Amino acid sequence: MSKARAVVFTCNWDGLSSVEAAAQMGLTYPASARVVRVICLSRLHPGLLLKAFEVGADGVLLLGCEPGKCQFDTDAALVERECHKTRELMKLLGLAEERLVVAHVARGDGSGFVSRLTSFLDELEHMELAVPGRA
């Protein structure tokens, strides 16, 4: 079982549908991943993303719709821009920028979500834990 902790911010639409599909398909993933639902990823900003690290996340995964599939027709670049800003701050804080990842999943793609999440957790395992000294 993974020791690395991840916050999965998922949008309500294709992102959450893949989280749901994973459960309905009987797939499993480590309990150290915690899903936080927002209505659209465009709602997130550096303050919230950094908060996730503050409460103990080793990594943050943003799960959203594939480009062109957004229910709100939000430009995916908006999310990238917020992530870019966050990564700049992460650098200053001494956090590797690979700890923040955006993943676009196909609607209802449960196995796609699980494989992306588990590989992310694996990558985090190979990095040092975000908070030094944590067992």
Place this chain on the structure above:
Amino acid sequence: MARGVAVIGGSVGAAQAALTLAELGVEVKLVAPLASLGTGNTTDAFSLVSPEERLGLWPLLLRAASHPLVTLYTDCEVESISGRQGRFTVRATKAPRYIRADLCSACGRCQEACSVQLPLLPDGRRMSHSAVHAPVVGAKTIPSAYYIEKAGIAPCRAACPLGINVQGFVSLLSKGKVDEALSLIAETAPLAGVLGRVCTHPCEDSCKRNEVDSPVFIQALHRYAADNAPSGINYVRKVPSGVKREWVAIVGSGPAGLAAAWELARRGYRPTIFESHAVVGGMLATGIPRFRLPREVREREVEAIKAIGVDIKTGVTVGRDVTIGDLRERGYRAFFLAIGAHQNNKLNIPGEDLEGVVDGMSLLFALNLRVGTSVGSNVVVVGGGNSAVDAARTANRRSKGVVRVLCIWEEMTAVKEDVEEAIREGVVIEYRTAAMEILSDGNKVTGVRCQRTEGGDLSPESFCLPQPIAGTDFVIDADQVVVAIGQRPNTTVLNMTWLDVNPAGDTIRVDPLTLETGVPGIFAGGDCVTGSNNVVEAVAAGLRAAQSIDRYLRGRDVRKGRTLEKPQPVDIDIRERDVSYHKRSRMPGIPLSRRVGNFEETALGLPAEVAEREASRCLNCAMCSECRECERVCELDAVFHGDSAQHVDIPADLVIDFASADGGAGGYLARHETDHDSPLPLSRPGIYTVNLEEDISLKGELARATAAALKAAIVLKPWEAPRAAPPDAAARGDLHPDVTREQVERTTPSEARIGVTLCRCGGSISSVVDFNRVTNEVLKLPGVCIVQEISQACTEEGASRIASQAAEWKLDKVVLAACRCCGLEQICFSCTDRRVMCQQNLSRIAPLDNGRDIDFVNIREQCAWVHPDDPEEATNKAIDMVSSGVARIKGTSTTTSEEHPVAASVLVLGAGLSGLAAARDLLAQGLTVSVVSGPDGGAAATEQLTSGYDERRATLLRELEDGGVLVRPWPRTVDLQGSPGSYEALLSYESETNRISAGAVVLNLGEAPGEMPADDSAVPEEGLLHRILGRALPTEEGNGADPALSRSAALKETAGVFVLSTKLDKSPVEQVEMGAMVAARASAYVGQGTVCPRSTAVTIDDKLCRGCGDCAAICSLIEMRQRSDGTPCASIDAALCLGCGACIAQCPTGAITQPSQGNQQLVATLEALWATTPMSLEVA
């Protein structure tokens, strides 16, 4: 009162029609042929789309199915439609689902428990699925309730004289469930250990595996269950109330007597068995050799039968020691004669009374019970049946010479396996050989003179014995001859002169159906009725007699409803199943060398892994094996194996029929002869048949369905009737009536009293997550007063439990940890019928404002189901998730959302064919309609128009003119003012400005004459109309379920601006349908009467806004205004806001917030994420 519209069909189109009607205020009965909505029929576009597109349609299907005015009937095949318009009755047959759809929460525990795996071959891949499963394997469905696949009675079960659920126990054994297998057997018959060894197993003869390789080794599995069940044999008494504990006397303790006693004891009677021998078991003890049926096995079975209240008196011969009359006087009220057949038949040939000639039964009796007898060196056994084989094998164990069996038939009539064993043990069988004379040296037997035989027929219909052939004589040397050619009963010992006995075989005459003799209250069965037969038939007779005795003693009709006919087995074509060759297991035995002089059991029984493998060979002919494991694990009592097909009569004013459109759905509707031009022929007044050509696009199907619905609605005119308040709008009371409103409002978030409800989901959550630990931890959270556990939150009962908890504990806020994940009114791709039901029940029963007073955490799909192997961590996570729900709801404040009235008028901008059709349909609904034609021009496009466009458009223009609708020319500029529900359109012409008020606006965008060009310069960029269009998703022909299509069902329209983009190459019929679709949506919007902002709508705090405009840069719905002092500030009309929240992220001052996902709530959620499992920081 309106009876509403029956929509027949399960396709997306049918769902769209139902939703349209319901939104227009018409009651709908949606009659779907299959187990789930949206899995459709041959013309169904839904079945052709990809899983991703399928989910895109999900919000539409779910909205349709869960609309309060829609009643969904699934599994319904329509048989007839009678009556006339206004008084139709749709008669349908509802196929059994075997799962109560109202209770099943699709938790999947039944599927896990199911012992049957059925092959499934999608695209050539070899997969399997259980017999109980979701209606469409691997896809979400509506209703999500599960479904059991059944196909009648398996051949093995049908062939069993006892009716044992063979497939059931075999399937349980395939899953290693031995106790369960034995219990299932014991529901039908006792003596599993005996039958598993000596049954003649007709089940195996009927096994469908015979057609592939060889039958499943059912007998060995029967024995395996009896010998290996960890809990042993435990028979249960199920005493029905009202049964008097009457005494019943049973004569004979053979299989028939034991079975009857067992059944009677189970039914509450007090049976006493009288056995003349000192040992119990009849033929089981005296006739079947110990190496086939060990004494311990027999005794174990007898003890288990005695344990449920059967008294056995040995050494008592009824007729000699005590008479029936004596017993009657002692209080016995009924009698069962099961004395067996112990008198040996004679060969009637010379020499039969010589010394050295014995009968088979005596030999077996002596050797079996160790009374001691001598066995010759060369033994000849005469006979071809089971006792001959038993006698031969028994003699062979003691004989120093050769044991031969003389069989007059071509083959032995005994059980094949036993014959094979006998041969392996060295017994020689002489087929087609008849004993003609037993030879002697004048004193002792020396041999048998034999003749070969010919002819003979074993079939019951034309039975005749083979005849010896003269001149084929030969002699077999022997010093002992055993005659084992069957036995007859000895009824004289009973001393019952009045007993009706068959002179031919000395058998007792009974009514074969009831086993009643000529004397009331006296029944007989087993070998004494049939002549020597086998154990399983004797057990069957015992059970049959017990049932008769029960009826007799209760004064009921002994014959009623009973039959001698075997049940009809399911006729399966095994080629349709994924059948692969698997070798039948062999029964391991003790080595031949150890069998001489020894009566140890020869067959050792199957080892566990072999038994499981052998059981897995079963083809599950009946699909569901009725092992009832699903019933056992379902905590919701949703499994209902007794379900059966039902007739449903559905009243309706009008019928819209999708199902018969392909002409192959039974032809219950007369096809319309002439009007092929119209896609909506009326097969008779009031019945609309929706024809869908095979290549119709999804949008085309939806438009046609909506058009049909609108036609029906225009006939029924629901807008003329006072609209019944939807159940959701039931007056919301206070959370706790004894506290005044002011007091509630004064409660600040930090003082809020919070209750938590944990849903077990029928055990599917609580089997992984430790609810005790969650309760203890969550109770420690400040503000949490009470944590309760309920079995199912999505039912009315669940909602009532939550409501009463809120009332009892005077709660301000409630957190429900179940499968629902939000309290929003939107329907996303993840929502399910149960989650919608949960919310609907809560808003009806519990006076809680979703999203504000109650919040949800999904501990099913986001916890229990994805961490089943780590209950410890799953429980920690559940605690954290509930904690974050508690933290989140603390931060929500009660805000009342404003309701805006919606005016009953619609403005149509653009007057192409679609726009005019929309205007016409809106007018027909009694709405005030204004039409503005697009700019002149488009001449280039005219040539591309399909034929009939202009004519139809002209007709519509005339119709509108007749209806008093004036079509205005295109203005210089056009814009909107006001708010959703009460817009005012400003049309500026050269000389004047027209103001038109409208509750909703329809835009007909396109290039055809009269249509409004997209991005027309007449729409000012800073104006409201342009801003609304900036975030509208146009409904144009695209691939499948695009965001525009799913958004309309998922998010629901609040702006009241409907965009219709048409393409030139669409046929006029399709254009008109597109118009109808938009008209239906616009009128449904107007028909609501009021519009509320979405609960996700943002609010902008004027005091905090610094007017940077970053929010307006990404969202056109946000308007930059000037304050009175001239400084800029952002503002938004809440009723327009889509609720995505992107503006919140952009706002540098925190002026924008959203009730459900404000910064405060998200931070609180994050802070609780690892509340139970905090980081352990090591001090360096």
